[in-house]
Amino acid sequence: xxxxxxxxxxxxxxxxxxxxxxxxxxxxxxxxxxxxxxxxxxxxxxxxxxxxxxxxxxxxxxxxxxxxxxxxxxxxxxxxxxxxxxxxxxxxxxxxxxxxxxxxxxxxxxxxxxxxxxxxxxxxxxxxxxxxxxxxxxxxxxxxxxxxxxxxxxxxxxxxxxxxxxxxxxxxxxxxxxxxxxxxxxxxxxxxxxxxxxxxxxxxxxxxxxxxxxxxxxxxxxxxxxxxxxxxxxxxxxxxxxxxxxxxxxxxxxxxxxxxxxxxxxxxxxxxxxxxxxxxxxxxxxxxxxxxxxxxxxxxxxxxxxxxxxxxxxxxxxxxxxxxxxxxxxxxxxxxxxxxxxxxxxxxxxxxxxxxxxxxxxxxxxxxxxxxxxxxxxxxxxxxxxxxxxxxxxxxxxxxxxxxxxxxxxxxxxxxxxxxxxxxxxxxxxxxxxxxxxxxxxxxxxxxxxxxxxxxxxxxxxxxxxxxxxxxxxxxxxxxxxxxxxxxxxxxxxxxxxxxxxxxxxxxxxxxxxxxxxxxxxxxxxxxxxxxxxxxxxxxxxxxxxxxxxxxxxxxxxxxxxxxxxxxxxxxxxxxxxxxxxxxxxxxxxxxxxxxxxxxxxxxxxxxxxxxxxxxxxxxxxxxxxxxxxxxxxxxxxxxxxxxxxxxxxxxxxxxxxxxxxxxxxxxxxxxxxxxxxxxxxxxxxxx
Ligand SMILES: Nc1ncnc2c1ncn2[C@@H]1O[C@H](COP(=O)(O)OP(=O)(O)OP(=O)(O)O)[C@@H](O)[C@H]1O
Numbered sequence: 001x002x003x004x005x006x007x008x009x010x011x012x013x014x015x016x017x018x019x020x021x022x023x024x025x026x027x028x029x030x031x032x033x034x035x036x037x038x039x040x041x042x043x044x045x046x047x048x049x050x051x052x053x054x055x056x057x058x059x060x061x062x063x064x065x066x067x068x069x070x071x072x073x074x075x076x077x078x079x080x081x082x083x084x085x086x087x088x089x090x091x092x093x094x095x096x097x098x099x100x101x102x103x104x105x106x107x108x109x110x111x112x113x114x115x116x117x118x119x120x121x122x123x124x125x126x127x128x129x130x131x132x133x134x135x136x137x138x139x140x141x142x143x144x145x146x147x148x149x150x151x152x153x154x155x156x157x158x159x160x161x162x163x164x165x166x167x168x169x170x171x172x173x174x175x176x177x178x179x180x181x182x183x184x185x186x187x188x189x190x191x192x193x194x195x196x197x198x199x200x201x202x203x204x205x206x207x208x209x210x211x212x213x214x215x216x217x218x219x220x221x222x223x224x225x226x227x228x229x230x231x232x233x234x235x236x237x238x239x240x241x242x243x244x245x246x247x248x249x250x251x252x253x254x255x256x257x258x259x260x261x262x263x264x265x266x267x268x269x270x271x272x273x274x275x276x277x278x279x280x281x282x283x284x285x286x287x288x289x290x291x292x293x294x295x296x297x298x299x300x301x302x303x304x305x306x307x308x309x310x311x312x313x314x315x316x317x318x319x320x321x322x323x324x325x326x327x328x329x330x331x332x333x334x335x336x337x338x339x340x341x342x343x344x345x346x347x348x349x350x351x352x353x354x355x356x357x358x359x360x361x362x363x364x365x366x367x368x369x370x371x372x373x374x375x376x377x378x379x380x381x382x383x384x385x386x387x388x389x390x391x392x393x394x395x396x397x398x399x400x401x402x403x404x405x406x407x408x409x410x411x412x413x414x415x416x417x418x419x420x421x422x423x424x425x426x427x428x429x430x431x432x433x434x435x436x437x438x439x440x441x442x443x444x445x446x447x448x449x450x451x452x453x454x455x456x457x458x459x460x461x462x463x464x465x466x467x468x469x470x471x472x473x474x475x476x477x478x479x480x481x482x483x484x485x486x487x488x489x490x491x492x493x494x495x496x497x498x499x500x501x502x503x504x505x506x507x508x509x510x511x512x513x514x515x516x517x518x519x520x521x522x523x524x525x526x527x528x529x530x531x532x533x534x535x536x537x538x539x540x541x542x543x544x545x546x547x548x549x550x551x552x553x554x555x556x557x558x559x560x561x562x563x564x565x566x567x568x569x570x571x572x573x574x575x576x577x578x579x580x581x582x583x584x585x586x587x588x589x590x591x592x593x594x595x596x597x598x599x600x601x602x603x604x605x606x607x608x609x610x611x612x613x614x615x616x617x618x619x620x621x622x623x624x625x626x627x628x629x630x631x632x633x634x635x636x637x638x639x640x641x642x643x644x645x646x647x648x649x650x651x652x653x654x655x656x657x658x659x660x661x662x663x664x665x666x667x668x669x670x671x672x673x674x675x676x677x678x679x680x681x682x683x684x685x686x687x688x
Pocket of ligand 1: 384385386387389390391392393440458460495497539540570571573
């Protein structure tokens with residue numbers, strides 16, 4: 001290393017003094033970059049202070065236009081920084097124009113880096129800062145490492161950097177992620193780490209950007225599915241490719257001209273619809289590319305109507321898929337749907353699932369989706385905030401399916417102490433250990449035999465247990481402590497309040513287990529997103545035996561309708577329960593005195609925390625309700641059953657339409673910053 005450094009220094013001296021080429025001392029790509037830097041007029045010996053980084057509203061504008069990149073990059077940067085913490089290094093995210101958007105690093109090193117403006121708002125374009133990892137990786141469109149004296153400008157020679165570009169779903173450059181540190185901190189893995197981080201950002205972004213579309217995950221090895229190296233393709237309803245990550249582009253030799261023109265089924269030479277038919281989108285199958293390469297893949301059908309549409313086309317569902325180990329499990333319910341058109345009422349039997357439909361469109365869609373799979377063995381994953389009714393839905397799915405007369409066994413995966421996991425879940429043979437029951441114990445999993453195993457809070461399951469559970473799910477056998485393995489048969493429903501994809505990306509959740517439990521997933525809306533608040537309220541009143549004709553005082557009702565309900569239906573149910581208990585004698589109106597103190601404070605506080613734009617919206621909506629002039633910006637119909645934040649969001653979206661998507665104009669009209677507008681336009685996080 002010292003030898004290399006002195007060689008480089010000597011070459012640099014000869015280059016400066018005698019104009020000799022650097023080609024012998026530098027890797028070919030870097031030598032080219034030096035040539036470009038020199039031709040661009042960058043002064044290698046420049047010792048002047050670098051220009052101040054961009055700040056204020058100009059920086060805000062750049063950050064605004066990279067909102068999505070930042071959102072998907074930040075968790076990955078946290079993860080990456082965690083790996084290099086304390087090694088006098090930093091992680092840098094820059095946009096497609098080499099502008100630094102975000103940095104994360106050791107304080108001492110961040111200060112040092114700031115002296116050469118390796119900080120937020122600074123530009124590291126190759127043609128102004130000479131050869132450097134950020135600018136050169138963006139120019140080359142590939143990962144680049146630039147160590148010490150390989151930097152064109154002498155002032156940057158204290159840096160050792162590795163950067164990898166981040167691509168959009170259509171193969172354009174979105175930005176770059178870089179690891180920079182002192183020479184001591186630099187090691188051969190940093191380029192690989194930066195590259196992996198770029199892939200993780202792309203994958204997270206790609207999956208979030210197309211929730212409605214079918215996604216095909218590919219890898220030459222089955223274990224590669226779910227890893228940062230997997231290929232991902234996005235398919236439109238008509239089978240056309242509309243997005244891909246870099247890994248998939250390399251595997252299938254795709255170019256940007258393939259987007260919106262390539263029919264994936266033809267390119268892969270495989271009937272993909274079969275897998276969409278198959279109701280088990282995460283089941284792994286294999287295909288062979290025309291060149292002979294074998295790829296393993298699984299299909300996630302997204303929220304697309306593809307599945308229903310192709311059934312309506314009358315396509316056959318084969319029992320097995322050529323070249324794959326996947327067995328299609330035709331659902332009796334689905335076959336009935338496909339064979340004859342039915343009215344909506346006929347498709348909604350009065351089963352336990354139907355009981356849950358209280359009129360909200362999002363919830364109704366969830367129920368309809370779940371109904372499609374209750375007759376198959378496809379593992380269901382239910383995601384949603386705490387208290388949104390995940391367990392209630394799981395029970396209803398069980399009660400509406402063929403296993404309804406068998407046990408429903410719920411396990412809270414986060415609550416079992418490590419020391420009890422083994423015996424609690426897997427059971428033990430008679431006399432397996434001192435203190436064990438003489439008759440032994442079946443264990444929770446065997447208790448579910450024939451029925452449904454509900455794995456609640458699966459995202460919080462310890463890693464050791466994940467490995468054991470995966471084996472049980474794969475082999476469908478349980479090995480009790482001190483006993484022989486026993487076959488078990490059960491349907492699996494899992495639930496979590498966190499984003500399992502993130503947990504997988506952060507290494508907290510096994511990717512293979514994720515694919516195993518995520519046969520079909522539904523996202524439950526938060527209560528604040530539901531429009532059936534009054535119906536739910538009535539139902540809860542009835543379940544708490546409130547006297548006939550019990551009503552809500554209008555003022556309290558208005559406050560409740562505007563409230564955010566962070567505890568969702570659980571919090572609403574508790575409120576109803578308390579109110580019913582506090583109603584006295586022949587009282588028939590629930591009012592503020594019937595509300596617990598903490599709840600009353602929360603209801604009142606939520607109004608005092610309205611933002612200025614929410615207050616403006618509320619005033620405009622009230623004026624509108626009283627027959628006053630309708631404010632142009634708040635043209636969206638007022639919907640008092642929704643929380644104020646959502647109503648404001650809706651109105652801002654309407655304003656965006658009115659102003660042809662011009663954020664600056666909307667912001668000006670409302671008298672708020674563009675960032676405020678972006679904040680309201682961002683989809684509300686409903687999980688985790
Ligand atoms: N549709 C509904 N009608 C009446 N009560 C409901 C409904 N959905 C949920 N609840 C009530 O809300 C509470 C929370 O429901 P549940 O336990 O299913 O939520 P969860 O999402 O599983 O919560 P957590 O994530 O905290 O486990 C329960 O008391 C349940 O009875």
